Amino acid sequence: MSTTSHIKCPNCGVFNTNKTHCESCGFLISHQEKETARAKTVQEEELVSAVEKIEKVNFIKKLKRHPFFLVRFFGWILNSVWIVLNIIGAFIAWFVAMVAAG
Ligand SMILES: [Zn+2]
Known part of the structure; x- marks a missing residue:
């Protein structure tokens, strides 16, 4: 005979025999099942937060791969603006350095 578990x-x-859910009210009574469900929830939460982080970093990249061309276009504009800002920043840094060197 296999082992039987009686869980109140x-x-x-109500006492249940070899059940993961209560026969009377459907309440989850199996400790193992509870652990599995909890672990799954934690895993899913971690996955969601990890995906959110990646999506924030790759926001512009994501826009550029968007199936709708206007959104893709907007992504390219954002990307161009970002590059231009970097160039201007570099130019100002260079200009200030040149003026300071006088
Ligand atoms: Zn019950």
């Missing part, structure tokens, strides 16, 4: 439902008090 914490919700309604």
Whole structure:
């Protein structure tokens, strides 16, 4: 015979034999099942936060790969503006350095 587990439902008090959910009220009573469900939830939360981080970093890249051309176009504009800002910043840094060197 296989091992039987008698678990008292914490919700309604009914004893259940070899059940993961209470026969009477459907409450999850299996400790193993609870652990599995909890681990799965934690894993999913971690995955979502990791994906969110990546998406923030790759926001412009994502826009550029968007199926809708206007959004892709907007992504290219953002990308160009970002490059131009970097060039202007570099130019100002160079200019200030030149003026300071006088
Ligand atoms: Zn119950």
